[in-house]
Structure formats: C-alpha cells, structure tokens
Amino acid sequence: MMLKFDGALRSTIAGALSATVLISAALADPLPSWRDTASKARIIAFVDAVTNPASDDYVTPAERIAVFDNDGTLWSEQPLYFQILFALDRVREMAAVDPSILSSDTLKAAAEGDVATLAAGGTEAIAELMMVTHSGMSVETYRGDVTAWLDAARHPQTGLRFDEMVYQPMLELLRYLRDEDFETFIVSGGGIAFIRVFAERVYGIQPQNVVGSSLTAAYQVIDGVPTVMKEGELFFNDDKAGKPVGIHHHIGRRPILAGGNSDGDFEMLEYATAGDGPSLGLYVHHTDAEREWAYDREGHIGTLNRGLAEADARGFLIVDMARDWDKVFPAGGK
Amino acid sequence: MMLKFDGALRSTIAGALSATVLISAALADPLPSWRDTASKARIIAFVDAVTNPASDDYVTPAERIAVFDNDGTLWSEQPLYFQILFALDRVREMAAVDPSILSSDTLKAAAEGDVATLAAGGTEAIAELMMVTHSGMSVETYRGDVTAWLDAARHPQTGLRFDEMVYQPMLELLRYLRDEDFETFIVSGGGIAFIRVFAERVYGIQPQNVVGSSLTAAYQVIDGVPTVMKEGELFFNDDKAGKPVGIHHHIGRRPILAGGNSDGDFEMLEYATAGDGPSLGLYVHHTDAEREWAYDREGHIGTLNRGLAEADARGFLIVDMARDWDKVFPAGGK
Numbered sequence: 192m193m194l195k196f197d198g199a200l201r202s203t204i205a206g207a208l209s210a211t212v213l214i215s216a217a218l219a220d221p222l223p224s225w226r227d228t229a230s231k232a233r234i235i236a237f238v239d240a241v242t243n244p245a246s247d248d249y250v251t252p253a254e255r256i257a258v259f260d261n262d263g264t265l266w267s268e269q270p271l272y273f274q275i276l277f278a279l280d281r282v283r284e285m286a287a288v289d290p291s292i293l294s295s296d297t298l299k300a301a302a303e304g305d306v307a308t309l310a311a312g313g314t315e316a317i318a319e320l321m322m323v324t325h326s327g328m329s330v331e332t333y334r335g336d337v338t339a340w341l342d343a344a345r346h347p348q349t350g351l352r353f354d355e356m357v358y359q360p361m362l363e364l365l366r367y368l369r370d371e372d373f374e375t376f377i378v379s380g381g382g383i384a385f386i387r388v389f390a391e392r393v394y395g396i397q398p399q400n401v402v403g404s405s406l407t408a409a410y411q412v413i414d415g416v417p418t419v420m421k422e423g424e425l426f427f428n429d430d431k432a433g434k435p436v437g438i439h440h441h442i443g444r445r446p447i448l449a450g451g452n453s454d455g456d457f458e459m460l461e462y463a464t465a466g467d468g469p470s471l472g473l474y475v476h477h478t479d480a481e482r483e484w485a486y487d488r489e490g491h492i493g494t495l496n497r498g499l500a501e502a503d504a505r506g507f508l509i510v511d512m513a514r515d516w517d518k519v520f521p522a523g524g525k
Numbered sequence: 526m527m528l529k530f531d532g533a534l535r536s537t538i539a540g541a542l543s544a545t546v547l548i549s550a551a552l553a554d555p556l557p558s559w560r561d562t563a564s565k566a567r568i569i570a571f572v573d574a575v576t577n578p579a580s581d582d583y584v585t586p587a588e589r590i591a592v593f594d595n596d597g598t599l600w601s602e603q604p605l606y607f608q609i610l611f612a613l614d615r616v617r618e619m620a621a622v623d624p625s626i627l628s629s630d631t632l633k634a635a636a637e638g639d640v641a642t643l644a645a646g647g648t649e650a651i652a653e654l655m656m657v658t659h660s661g662m663s664v665e666t667y668r669g670d671v672t673a674w675l676d677a678a679r680h681p682q683t684g685l686r687f688d689e690m691v692y693q694p695m696l697e698l699l700r701y702l703r704d705e706d707f708e709t710f711i712v713s714g715g716g717i718a719f720i721r722v723f724a725e726r727v728y729g730i731q732p733q734n735v736v737g738s739s740l741t742a743a744y745q746v747i748d749g750v751p752t753v754m755k756e757g758e759l760f761f762n763d764d765k766a767g768k769p770v771g772i773h774h775h776i777g778r779r780p781i782l783a784g785g786n787s788d789g790d791f792e793m794l795e796y797a798t799a800g801d802g803p804s805l806g807l808y809v810h811h812t813d814a815e816r817e818w819a820y821d822r823e824g825h826i827g828t829l830n831r832g833l834a835e836a837d838a839r840g841f842l843i844v845d846m847a848r849d850w851d852k853v854f855p856a857g858g859k
Contacts, residue, residue, distance in 0.1 A: 253725070253731060256733075330773060374733070376733075383774070383777070384777070387777045391587070397587060397778075398776065398777030398778045399590075399708070399710075399733075399734075399775065399776045399777060399778065400733075401777065405774060408770045408773050408774065409766070409770065410766040410767075410768075410769040410770050410792055410796065412795070416799065417769070417792075417795050417796045417799040419769055419770060419773045419796075426774070432743070432744040433744075434744075435744040435751070435753055436742045436743065436744050436753060439664060439742050439753045440717070440739060440742065440760070441733065441775065442732065442733045443717070443718070443721045443732030443733060443735065444731075444732045444733065458744055458751075461746070461751050462744065462751045462753075465750065465751040
C-alpha cells in the first residue's frame with residue numbers, strides 16, 4: 192500500500208521548496224567572518240567550480256576530500272602547542288600523586304613548568320614528557336584526562352578555554368565545505384587521540400576523520416574488561432613527508448584541498464595540489480599580533496619559510512589573518 | 526527573499542510524504558536474500574532498537590559504527606585468500622618480464638604456482654611473496670596492478686570474477702545499515718590497499734572506511750612528481766588482537782556491530798560487544814558446501830573454533846549460510 196496524492200501538486204511544492212533552498216543558499220554568505228578579499232573570492236570560486244556539474248572542474252562528492260592541519264591552522268599554537276601545555280599540567284598532577292614518576296631531570300623540569308630546560312632538551316625531552324603523560328593507560332582513561340584538562344585549563348594570555356581558541360573563519364570553512372559535500376579531515380602532527388577528544392564537538396569532525404601522530408596500542412582483556420591500552424612507542428609520525436603517508440594510510444585518496452600554516456604542512460599541500468584535477472592548497476599566515484600572533488620565518492613553532500617562498504610558483508593561497516579575517520576567535524580574544 | 530506558500534498546505538504535504546516514506550520502509554524487506562529465520566529477525570530487531578529514538582537502546586547516528594571482516598565475511602576465501610591468488614599471478618607476470626626477481630626458492634615456487642611448497646614455507650614464505658608483489662611501486666601503479674588482475678582473473682572453481690564472489694546477503698546488510706545511518710567499515714587482516722581497489726564499487730565502502738594490514742610507505746618527489754611509494758616493511762598487522770587496535774587507530778570509537786567469520790575476528794567481536802550500550806557480534810558460518818564452502822574448526826583458512834565454542838555465552842549471532850541465506854553470490858555460483 193502506498194499513500195497517494197496528486198502528482199502535479201507534489202511537483203509544484205517540490206519545485207517551490209527547491210527554489211527556496213537554492214535562493215537561500217545563494218544569498219547566505221557561507222564565510223561571514225571572512226572579509227571580502229581575494230582570498231575569500233578564491234575559496235568560493237574553487238568550491239563553486241568543483242561542485243558545479245556543468246563545470247570542467249567538477250569533482251564528484253566522493254573525491255571531495257579536504258584535509259587540514261590542526262595547530263596553527265584550526266586553532267592557535269602559541270606560546271607552545273596546546274598538547275604540550277596539557278602534558279606539562281598533567282605531569283605535575285601525576286607527580287603530586289606519585290612523585291616517583293619524575294624519573295629524570297627532564298620530567299622534574301617539566302613538573303616544575305621549567306619550559307626552558309625542557310626546550311633545551313630538544314625533541315628527545317619533549318618525547319619523554321609526551322610518553323609519560325600519553326601512555327600506560329586505557330584510551331578511555333586518556334580521554335578522561337584530556338577532557339578534564341580542557342574543562343579546567345585556561346590559556347595564559349587570553350584566559351580562554353583552549354578549545355575556544357579555534358579560528359571562527361576556519362570553522363565556517365569546514366562547515367561550508369561539508370555543506371558542499373566535501374568530507375573534512377584533520378591531518379595533524381599532533382596526537383590523534385588528543386585531537387579526537389574535542390574535534391567532533393568543536394570542529395564537527397568525527398574521530399574517524401582525524402589523522403595524526405600516534406603511539407602504539409595493545410588490546411588486552413583486563414579483569415574481564417576488553418581494553419585498548421596506549422603504549423609508549425611511537426607508531427606514526429604524521430608530520431612533514433609523513434603527512435601524505437598518513438593520508439595514504441588513513442584516507443587512501445588524494446585530497447583536492449589542503450590547508451596548513453607551516454613548513455610541516457608543505458608536503459601535504461604539495462601532494463594535494465599534484466593531482467590531475469582542480470585543487471587548492473592554502474596557508475594560514477599568522478600576521479595578526481593584535482588579535483592572535485604574528486610569526487612565520489623565525490617562529491620557534493609553526494615555522495613558515497619554504498611555504499612562503501614557493502607559494503606564488505605553486506599557486507598556494509596565502510590567507511593573511513590580519514587582512515582576510517574579520518574575526519579570529521568565536522568569542523573574546525587576545 | 527524567501528518564496529513563501531501556505532504553511533498549512535505544507536504541513537499536510539510533509540505529513541503525507543513522511544507517512545509514505547514510513548509505510549514504504551516498513552513494507553520493503555531490507556534483507557531480501559536472507560531467509561525469514563531467527564538470524565534475520567535478530568539483525569532487524571537490533572537495527573530497529575538502536576535507531577528508534579523511543580527505545581532504551583537508542584544509539585545516536587554518530588555512534589552507529591559497524592565493522593566487517595572481508596575474507597570469508599564479505600567475499601569468499603577459498604581455496605586461498607584471493608589476495609594470495611593475486612600475488613601468485615602477479616609474481617608470474619613479473620618474472621616473465623624480469624626473471625631476476627625470483628631471488629629465492631619460495632619465489633620460484635610461487636611463480637610456478639607451486640602452492641604446496643609455498644604453504645610449507647609458512648607465513649614467512651607468504652610474507653616474502655606479498656612483499657615482492659606489493660611493494661616497490663607507487664600506490665597508483667599498485668592500484669593499476671590489482672585493477673587489471675580483477676578484470677582478467679577468474680576463480681578456478683566458479684569461473685566468476687573474484688569481485689563477483691561477494692555475498693549478496695552481506696551487500697544487503699551493508700546497505701541496510703547505511704540506510705539506517707550506520708557508518709560501515711571493513712576491518713580486515715588482508716591488505717588495506719588491495720581491498721580499497723574494489724571496496725567502493727563493490728561494497729559501497731569508501732577507501733577511508735577500509736582498515737587493514739599494511740606495509741610502510743614513503744613520500745617522494747620523483748622526477749618532479751609527488752608520489753607515495755609502497756615500501757617493503759610491515760606497518761600494521763590488522764588481525765586477531767590487532768583488529769581492536771586497528772579500530773582504535775583508524776576509527777577511534779568502539780563499534781556497536783561487528784561481523785566476522787573466523788577466530789581472527791574474535792577480539793574484534795569481543796571488543797565491539799563489550800561497550801556499555803547495545804551491540805551485536807555476528808559470525809558468518811560457512812556451512813554450505815553446495816553453494817559456497819563448508820569449513821570451520823579444521824579449515825586451513827578461516828578457522829573458527831573459539832568463536833563457535835563461546836558464541837552462546839557471549840551472545841554472538843551465528844549466521845548459518847546454508848540455512849539463513851536464500852542466495853549466496855549476486856549472480857551465478859559454485
């Protein structure tokens with residue numbers, strides 16, 4: 192049995208509904224926090240071209256893969272990657288419960304918030320800090336640790352929650368792309384498990400669409416409870432040339448849009464823009480000392496040299512934060 | 526400007542449309558190739574419960590993750606995993622072009638189709654065969670190799686294309702789940718890059734939703750062309766206890782439905798059914814020597830011992846191919 196009603200009436204109503212949707216879409220600005228500059232125009236022109244079936248540049252929805260770095264591209268990364276700030280807070284809390292975990296000068300310095308000593312130890316010291324705070328627990332326990340930290344911690348300069356220091360224009364870009372049947376992914380040098388804790392709520396990006404660096408894990412049945420434990424060896428380093436490799440492992444398809452902010456993203460942009468069809472590589476350029484931060488070639492974090500030098504030749508879009516963005520954070524600011 | 530029309534009329538039409546959709550859905554059988562047995566009823570009852578907002582077992586769409594093994598669960602795996610049959614054909618072709626690649630007795634045996642010698646060499650011999658046929662080329666070249674093989678090769682017993690030896694009832698289950706806002710993934714001990722070549726076309730599962738075993742890869746710019754090369758070290762073994770780990774790395778969320786056919790899937794089913802909410806673990810039991818194959822405890826492939834022994838206690842659904850499926854392959858058969 193099928194309920195029936197007049198076909199002509201249905202067509203009329205359907206037509207009116209479609210027209211409404213089309214007209215609303217055309218009138219609404221998909222990127223309201225972007226100023227009307229060439230950057231915004233180029234992004235919209237790209238999306239229009241790849242989504243218009245009549246365009247030579249049309250790309251099927253399945254191929255509309257967009258990838259974004261996280262630190263410095265979707266949220267801030269100053270004065271240190273927020274994940275390191277989490278690790279510093281966490282090691283202090285852990286040491287308060289069990290001081291014996293401070294088994295090295297590096298960890299002692301970290302627990303005292305002595306970032307200078309930690310920095311002097313280089314990547315090895317950072318790795319040691321990350322291991323002790325990111326392994327030896329179940330994935331659920333780790334998720335709880337990060338959630339509690341996000342709720343309690345505030346940025347030293349803005350006083351904002353760290354997950355409020357996301358870029359409103361980039362949130363709009365993510366949503367705009369998804370509305371246009373892109374699938375959006377994060378491809379970050381940061382920890383996949385860390386980002387997954389807030390990516391869905393903050394960016395609308397589900398855990399399965401987060402690609403990142405990771406530690407090994409092991410499956411164990413502990414007291415009858417099937418558990419995935421985070422272990423202390425590096426499994427994958429999703430940075431620089433690792434980013435296209437992470438995309439290969441995790442997505443299995445070349446993106447047509449890639450966004451980053453540093454030379455750590457160069458290979459990802461290079462790879463995404465080397466396909467046969469249309470593509471867009473974009474860099475967020477930190478030019479706004481007033482509302483966010485200004486840094487590029489000399490930064491101790493998020494260094495951007497090659498990207499700036501080769502942007503013109505490669506056709507990368509340089510998004511100038513101070514010039515192109517009407518608003519930086521969703522609320523409040525620096 | 527918004528086109529407007531009478532609100533009451535719109536409600537009436539919308540109501541009629543909704544009723545039509547609901548009634549059509551209730552009348553259409555989502556699993557037409559499943560016989561009306563307890564297995565089918567249990568699957569449908571589970572899906573109804575988790576998708577009904579009024580049910581205590583309701584699960585939000587974002588949490589509706591369903592994972593399926595591939596070999597023996599979505600397609601056949603006899604007389605050997607089809608990926609090994611690909612490798613045997615491929616090494617013979619490669620040797621015809623360059624005999625020097627047959628650098629060991631194992632590879633010589635493989636190129637001659639001497640499966641007995643290969644099998645006697647155990648997993649090490651298989652690994653050697655896999656490495657030489659699955660590494661040292663770009664991901665695009667590898668994809669071309671598998672595509673060409675799928676087009677040319679035929680199953681020795683059925684004469685079917687290998688990608689026609691997929692189970693019609695499982696294709697229907699995948700589609701039914703997606704129609705009910707599940708996200709479907711493959712979680713296979715087989716090669717992720719191999720499965721991705723046909724998963725979208727055959728199963729409707731996009732490359733990013735395939736989890737599997739993989740080799741390392743490297744990003745290189747070769748003669749100016751950014752390229753991801755498949756390399757010859759094992760990166761991840763997505764089998765047994767590796768399956769929940771692969772799910773952690775790739776999906777980052779515990780599935781609520783898991784389907785497998787062998788003890789290699791046990792941990793995946795165990796993990797998926799250990800969450801707080803409703804869940805379903807199902808095993809495809811190969812009981813149909815006439816239309817497919819009959820094997821379980823003694824199989825040289827797809828051994829199913831623990832799964833059968835513990836199915837009752839753990840509430841796993843055992844799908845009996847001979848009893849529960851009206852049809853096995855979409856067309857033709859054994």
